[in-house]
Amino acid sequence: MNSIITSVPINSYILLCTTLFCIGVMGVLLRRNVIIIFMSVELMLNSVNLLFTAFSAYSSNPAGQIFVFFVMVVAAAEIAIGLAIVVMIHRNTKTVDVNEWSKLKG
Amino acid sequence: MIQAGFYVLSSLAIFSALMVVFSRNPVHSVLYLVITFFAITGHYALLNAQFLAIVNFIVYAGAIMVLFLFVVMLLNLNATIEPHKSTLLKFAAVFSGGLLLVVLAASVRGMESYKPDLAHFDPTIGEVKKLGKVLYTDYWLPFEISSILFLSAMVGAVLLGKKETN
Amino acid sequence: MNISAIVAVSILVPFAGFLLNFLFGSKIPKSLVSIIGCGSILIALAMNIMLFVSALDGPATITYFNWIHAGSFSVDFSFLIDRLSVLMLLIITGVGFLIHLYSVGYMHDDDAYFRYFAYLNLFVFFMQMLVMGSNYLIAFIGWEGVGLCSYLLIGFWYKNTNYNNAAKKAFIMNRIGDLGFLIGIFWIFNQFGSINYKEVFAGAQGFIINNNYNDTVIIFITVLLFIGAIGKSAQIPLYTWLPDAMAGPTPVSALIHAATMVTAGIYVIVRSHVLYSLAPFTQDIIAIVGITTAFFAATIGLAQNDIKKVLAYSTVSQLGYMFVALGVGAYGSGMFHLMTHAFFKALLFLCAGSVIHAMGGEQDMRVMGGLRKKLPITFITMLTGTLAISGIPPFAGFFSKDEILAKAYEHNPILWVVGLITAVITAVYMFRMLFLTFYGNFRGDAHQESHLHESPSTMTIPLMVLAVLSLVGGFLGIPEVFGGKHILNDYFAPIFSDIATVPHTGTVLSHSMEFILMAVSVGLVLVAIYFASRMFIKKTAEGMDEEPKGFAKLLANKYYVDEIYDTLIVKPADWFSGFIYRFLELDFIDGMVNGIGRATNYSGKTIRKLQTGHIGFYLFAMTICIVILILINNFFIS
Numbered sequence: 001m002n003s004i005i006t007s008v009p010i011n012s013y014i015l016l017c018t019t020l021f022c023i024g025v026m027g028v029l030l031r032r033n034v035i036i037i038f039m040s041v042e043l044m045l046n047s048v049n050l051l052f053t054a055f056s057a058y059s060s061n062p063a064g065q066i067f068v069f070f071v072m073v074v075a076a077a078e079i080a081i082g083l084a085i086v087v088m089i090h091r092n093t094k095t096v097d098v099n100e101w102s103k104l105k106g
Numbered sequence: 107m108i109q110a111g112f113y114v115l116s117s118l119a120i121f122s123a124l125m126v127v128f129s130r131n132p133v134h135s136v137l138y139l140v141i142t143f144f145a146i147t148g149h150y151a152l153l154n155a156q157f158l159a160i161v162n163f164i165v166y167a168g169a170i171m172v173l174f175l176f177v178v179m180l181l182n183l184n185a186t187i188e189p190h191k192s193t194l195l196k197f198a199a200v201f202s203g204g205l206l207l208v209v210l211a212a213s214v215r216g217m218e219s220y221k222p223d224l225a226h227f228d229p230t231i232g233e234v235k236k237l238g239k240v241l242y243t244d245y246w247l248p249f250e251i252s253s254i255l256f257l258s259a260m261v262g263a264v265l266l267g268k269k270e271t272n
Numbered sequence: 273m274n275i276s277a278i279v280a281v282s283i284l285v286p287f288a289g290f291l292l293n294f295l296f297g298s299k300i301p302k303s304l305v306s307i308i309g310c311g312s313i314l315i316a317l318a319m320n321i322m323l324f325v326s327a328l329d330g331p332a333t334i335t336y337f338n339w340i341h342a343g344s345f346s347v348d349f350s351f352l353i354d355r356l357s358v359l360m361l362l363i364i365t366g367v368g369f370l371i372h373l374y375s376v377g378y379m380h381d382d383d384a385y386f387r388y389f390a391y392l393n394l395f396v397f398f399m400q401m402l403v404m405g406s407n408y409l410i411a412f413i414g415w416e417g418v419g420l421c422s423y424l425l426i427g428f429w430y431k432n433t434n435y436n437n438a439a440k441k442a443f444i445m446n447r448i449g450d451l452g453f454l455i456g457i458f459w460i461f462n463q464f465g466s467i468n469y470k471e472v473f474a475g476a477q478g479f480i481i482n483n484n485y486n487d488t489v490i491i492f493i494t495v496l497l498f499i500g501a502i503g504k505s506a507q508i509p510l511y512t513w514l515p516d517a518m519a520g521p522t523p524v525s526a527l528i529h530a531a532t533m534v535t536a537g538i539y540v541i542v543r544s545h546v547l548y549s550l551a552p553f554t555q556d557i558i559a560i561v562g563i564t565t566a567f568f569a570a571t572i573g574l575a576q577n578d579i580k581k582v583l584a585y586s587t588v589s590q591l592g593y594m595f596v597a598l599g600v601g602a603y604g605s606g607m608f609h610l611m612t613h614a615f616f617k618a619l620l621f622l623c624a625g626s627v628i629h630a631m632g633g634e635q636d637m638r639v640m641g642g643l644r645k646k647l648p649i650t651f652i653t654m655l656t657g658t659l660a661i662s663g664i665p666p667f668a669g670f671f672s673k674d675e676i677l678a679k680a681y682e683h684n685p686i687l688w689v690v691g692l693i694t695a696v697i698t699a700v701y702m703f704r705m706l707f708l709t710f711y712g713n714f715r716g717d718a719h720q721e722s723h724l725h726e727s728p729s730t731m732t733i734p735l736m737v738l739a740v741l742s743l744v745g746g747f748l749g750i751p752e753v754f755g756g757k758h759i760l761n762d763y764f765a766p767i768f769s770d771i772a773t774v775p776h777t778g779t780v781l782s783h784s785m786e787f788i789l790m791a792v793s794v795g796l797v798l799v800a801i802y803f804a805s806r807m808f809i810k811k812t813a814e815g816m817d818e819e820p821k822g823f824a825k826l827l828a829n830k831y832y833v834d835e836i837y838d839t840l841i842v843k844p845a846d847w848f849s850g851f852i853y854r855f856l857e858l859d860f861i862d863g864m865v866n867g868i869g870r871a872t873n874y875s876g877k878t879i880r881k882l883q884t885g886h887i888g889f890y891l892f893a894m895t896i897c898i899v900i901l902i903l904i905n906n907f908f909i910s
Contacts, residue, residue, distance in 0.1 A: 026203030077259035102885030
């Protein structure tokens with residue numbers, strides 16, 4: 001069987017996805033540009049998607065891929081709304097720096 | 107051969123992901139993100155998930171990235187120089203991200219390795235026909251509900267994006 | 273109409289009158305208010321006369337429903353109609369109706385006319401409840417209710433702080449007594465397993481059969497009930513509220529603080545006579561308290577200048593007489609005096625009210641005088657009342673008072689001696705009042721003199737009726753010495769038949785001895801009246817205002833009892849409250865409450881700083897927390 005599931009252990013995929021996820025987290029924490037933060041969030045979502053797919057393939061269960069499908073749906077909706085909000089806030093504050101958006105300060 | 111593909115795609119994904127986070131220019135970030143998505147699409151192909159590979163290609167690399175690029179251009183961010191965060195904050199961010207990675211990796215290490223079910227292996231589950239069958243029989247309700255989600259997201263986006271007339 | 277309907281009407285009509293007047297009184301004309309107020313009492317009176325007739329055939333218990341039922345504790349909402357309760361009912365509604373009628377004239381110019389009648393009706397309702405109740409709980413409702421009405425009516429002119437204080441004083445003093453009464457009821461239930469009169473007294477019969485007298489429990493019960501009676505009937509040491517209660521309108525003083533409510537204590541003891549007969553020790557206490565109060569109050573009455581205060585102390589004194597009667601076991605005599613006292617004291621108060629009315633609200637006798645010509649009807653009726661209270665035959669007070677004195681002599685001659693002295697003092701201060709008010713020259717100013725007038729007929733008719741009652745009321749109890757028939761004794765015979773076997777202490781007076789006692793008392797009283805006339809008839813304005821000296825000063829200041837109470841009880845209580853307030857309230861309770869507030873404030877102020885508004889910080893915190901959660905989950909819990 002010339003397939004990835006025999007040649008690559010699933011732990012490699014888990015490690016890859018964890019790494020991508022942590023890069024995403026780091027991006028969220030590191031950057032102040034809200035667009036970049038959004039991209040990092042997308043990165044995290046994709047890493048999770050990949051993991052789902054990997055598990056789905058390794059266990060021959062299509063449910064994981066269906067789940068990826070739904071994650072994509074939610075992500076697309078989130079991006080559409082999120083970017084609309086960003087555009088709107090930028091229109092008012094002329095900045096995309098999240099640290100400037102501290103109106104909710106206690 | 108497949109192993110080599112895996113490692114090439116993995117290193118490409120990680121590299122470009124790091125570049126997304128660390129590049130100064132938002133436009134570059136977007137482009138690196140596209141590369142990351144391509145790498146992930148390759149992974150889907152490796153995993154015999156052809157349908158997802160296509161969808162990922164279209165939705166992420168196509169639609170979502172175009173949306174990002176659009177916004178970046180719209181807000182004219184390509185040249186804006188982001189004010190620097192303090193070193194301490196940067197360190198804290200990298201540290202906590204790394205800490206999460208270490209903790210998660212350690213958790214994975216502690217786990218028993220998952221053995222793929224070779225006896226019932228089916229390389230065709232990622233095909234459109236199979237997925238469609240599952241989607242429209244077992245998951246038809248979430249599927250329909252997600253259409254409502256899309257509709258509301260669309261309405262919301264239009265409403266938010268509209269310039270206030272008064 | 274069957275008896276239960278009669279009782280219901282009798283008790284509910286005054287309540288309906290209260291509701292109508294209280295809720296709608298401000299919107300309907302005064303004449304209608306008076307019709308509702310007096311009419312409801314008149315209906316109740318008519319019903320009570322019917323009840324009286326039926327009670328002559330025998331007692332009846334009317335149960336309406338089971339009110340409380342918990343375990344072995346069961347209270348019926350029921351009324352007991354027997355010879356004792358109907359007599360009280362007749363006094364309440366009879367005298368009550370006359371006083372209502374009188375109030376129509378007396379209160380005519382008052383703004384809160386409707387409120388006055390509403391309260392008065394409510395009082396009659398509660399008083400009937402107290403008297404009719406067939407168990408201690410119903411009686412207690414009435415007991416508290418009349419206390420409430422007393423409070424409301426003493427403080428009727430609530431804009432005057434002193435009047436309000438008097439109302440509060442009355443309420444609090446009563447409360448002390450009520451506590452005793454309540455504990456007494458609890459103890460009765462504990463001892464007899466019931467608070468129904470019938471069962472309690474049936475249980476008490478067991479003690480009589482076993483010849484078990486002065487049982488500790490019975491002594492406690494009777495003393496506790498007596499404490500209630502002390503509060504309600506203004507005996508030493510809780511009598512000081514009654515003179516202050518004169519702050520209320522005069523008809524109220526006549527109805528509540530002379531004729532009816534203050535006799536509730538007497539009634540309750542007479543009602544519980546079986547228990548008291550079992551406790552000669554308590555009876556001795558009652559007799560001592562009664563005679564002391566009678567004497568003390570009478571002496572204070574000697575030096576009062578306020579016409580109503582004199583009558584108030586006289587009421588306290590006369591109530592003391594009644595307690596003496598109860599203390600020596602002469603329950604019938606106590607009731608007899610209660611009745612005659614209701615007549616002549618209500619009469620005296622109403623006369624005083626008439627005088628005050630004529631004087632335009634002035635109550636100080638020092639500025640009265642010579643009113644005989646201006647207020648002839650008031651004078652005649654007041655003279656009747658004064659003669660009655662002084663014990664001049666054939667007025668009512670003579671028969672009832674001398675019966676008590678005779679019974680007291682049988683029990684212990686010392687009681688008789690003190691009682692006699694009190695009777696003499698009574699005659700002195702009553703005639704002092706009469707002479708100062710109606711004889712001599714007018715001592716007020718010209719404006720008051722021009723204002724003098726006889727009261728309207730709604731006021732004088734009740735006076736005349738009460739005067740006649742004060743005159744003939746005593747004939748219900750003509751002593752055997754005079755060869756008469758003691759109607760009241762026969763009337764009460766069934767009520768007191770259950771203590772017939774209780775041994776009687778003391779000697780039975782021979783007829784000649786009884787006659788001598790009467791002659792002595794009447795003779796001394798006549799002498800007292802003569803001296804009073806010598807001293808007070810020719811009083812002029814001069815010398816009225818001079819400061820009394822020595823013993824007179826002590827009397828004028830009421831033995832400084834209020835001041836003593838103030839020093840012994842109020843001041844320490846004040847000090848203690850202040851102490852509690854400063855240390856417990858301010859430092860502890862307030863500190864606790866404020867501390868919670870301050871802690872919340874402070875922690876809020878501190879934690880608020882975490883809410884920087886920087887999303888980066890939130891995400892950072894979130895990440896760290898996720899790390900910690902994973903760590904805990906994977907490496908510490910396993």
